[in-house]
Amino acid sequence: MDISVSEFLQQLGPEFMKYKQTFMENEFCDSSSLRAMNIEVDLDYMFETNPLPLGHKRKLQYALKNLESVTCAEKNEMFIAPPESSCTEKNMDKIKEKLESNLQLKEKEKADYVHKRRQMDLIISDPDPIGPLKSTRCGNCHMRGHKADGNRGNKPCTLPPCNSWKDCGQKDKHTDYRVQCKQFDKDIKNADKEIEEMSGEIARLTSFQEKANSSFIGVVKERLRQTNKKSTLIAMC
Ligand SMILES: [Zn+2]
């Protein structure tokens, strides 16, 4: 299946034709270059100054992903005999800059999660008992010294219910404590994964730029040997 970018956009609907110029300006002119797109990065990059409406973006992402699922053989052919290269050094520098600033943001985000997670490990001192029953803890306000019900004179606890483990230090009495810890752990893990991916892309891009002076075909072959994964090399162009 070989279609032009016009046909591709037309298939999504006439309202998508207005994006043709942006695709052409970025040299995504035919199905082989569309298939080679790094969908997540390139769309954001191309439409950075004039962001796509979310519905259009999702439709494009979906359609591009489906285009992408063509056989590897077809893709490899493209690597061995690349079309007239549209990668310019300037373009690559811009993409690298963008990747690096994204990486910085992600690292900041992670540091924030790590900080918040550490806060969860803080030991909150147990406030002094309120009332005569030193070793009894109230099920309502979580203070020691009295009970939620049936105190002297059959009186209930008069304090408002405890809202946070930070007030009473009783982490096991607050289910949201564990939920929050888990969420931060998950956020940190996801950030780590994204940081690794971004660093990898930057490293691959840098290494490609360094080798750019040597034979293009030689570099491509070497890269093909190293990885079967979707190559950043072509995708970044
Ligand atoms: Zn109480």
Ligand SMILES: [Zn+2]
């Ligand atoms: Zn409490």
